Amino acid sequence: IQNNKIKKDKQSMTFGNRGMTLEEDINASNEAYNLRGVAVIHKKPTPVQIVQVDYPSRSAAVIKEAYFKQASTTDYNGIYRGYYIDFEAKETQSKTSFPLKNFHEHQINHLRNCVTHKGICFVIIRFTAFNQVFLLPASALFQFWDAQQNGGKKSISYQDIQKNALEISYGFSPRLPYLDAVDKLILQIEESSN
Amino acid sequence: IQNNKIKKDKQSMTFGNRGMTLEEDINASNEAYNLRGVAVIHKKPTPVQIVQVDYPSRSAAVIKEAYFKQASTTDYNGIYRGYYIDFEAKETQSKTSFPLKNFHEHQINHLRNCVTHKGICFVIIRFTAFNQVFLLPASALFQFWDAQQNGGKKSISYQDIQKNALEISYGFSPRLPYLDAVDKLILQIEESSN
Numbered sequence A, B: 001i002q003n004n005k006i007k008k009d010k011q012s013m014t015f016g017n018r019g020m021t022l023e024e025d026i027n028a029s030n031e032a033y034n035l036r037g038v039a040v041i042h043k044k045p046t047p048v049q050i051v052q053v054d055y056p057s058r059s060a061a062v063i064k065e066a067y068f069k070q071a072s073t074t075d076y077n078g079i080y081r082g083y084y085i086d087f088e089a090k091e092t093q094s095k096t097s098f099p100l101k102n103f104h105e106h107q108i109n110h111l112r113n114c115v116t117h118k119g120i121c122f123v124i125i126r127f128t129a130f131n132q133v134f135l136l137p138a139s140a141l142f143q144f145w146d147a148q149q150n151g152g153k154k155s156i157s158y159q160d161i162q163k164n165a166l167e168i169s170y171g172f173s174p175r176l177p178y179l180d181a182v183d184k185l186i187l188q189i190e191e192s193s194n
């Protein structure tokens, strides 16, 4: 038993996320996908309201006062297999559920609009405690969100995530091969629209 | 003649850009398109390298030192009619040509990658002196870019823009109805791939 435990720890050290944040994992994976010509997907820059900029002579402009703005859309978008891809990435420390307060109404609305226009939309959720990553289709997210609006649960239980999401296993390169799950999602969407 | 001149000035005052920048025109148009459920296209936030942030008690975090980063992609992307849309917007004061130094190599490469994945890619160019706006397909931009790399002209002449681009006329709402030109571009791309 002791030996097995050690072996398992070594494996997760080799293929695990090595203390990277979910965003770092996704960014590295996007770079790998881009380099191989698989997909063009980028993290959008953090929106910042710039108030004051100094222009010192002979050196770069310095932003001296700025504020973080609330993002009106999602973290990532791009193109894959001719499809418009749009998603949000979220981590939770919880072992039992994913809190819906992680989303803002306008992010949900943005995803709804993209789905209407035939975009492939989802959330990538990491349960940090288990180092487990899931791709939850936007359609499932909308159901939990709408239920909450109608007095339902304020979070999605771990069991419901397991039931409704596709699990993404860590790999070597790309570190987080989430487009494998996107392939399955595209199949599901195409089948359900026939 | 005098009368005609006045009439024309009045028209361009009514439907012109009223001193707005090209980006402001496009942003307002994107908002109009989004509200009507026509398309979901957004300007990406300006990429900023944040160095120092203060967290005053009881008020919002203040960015005290940050620098502008060079954009690795383009200004705008989103979804329209199920297509991934990706474009750059540029203004020029020149009356005779559009300088290619307005682009960085990695922006051209980004557009090339998006075209490979079947994205609808282009540049919106405004000749400020004439208040004229054009949609130049990425395929045409690549030709001028590659020619320049091989010792060709460092700019695209106004005549070549007129020949290769689709002109966009100002309207009331959306102020800059550039998706009409995108419809034509999609037709051209679909016809040439058959």
Ligand SMILES: [Mg+2]
Pocket: A075, A088, A089, A090
């Ligand atoms: Mg996030």
Ligand SMILES: [Mg+2]
Pocket: B075, B088, B089, B090
């Ligand atoms: Mg621009």
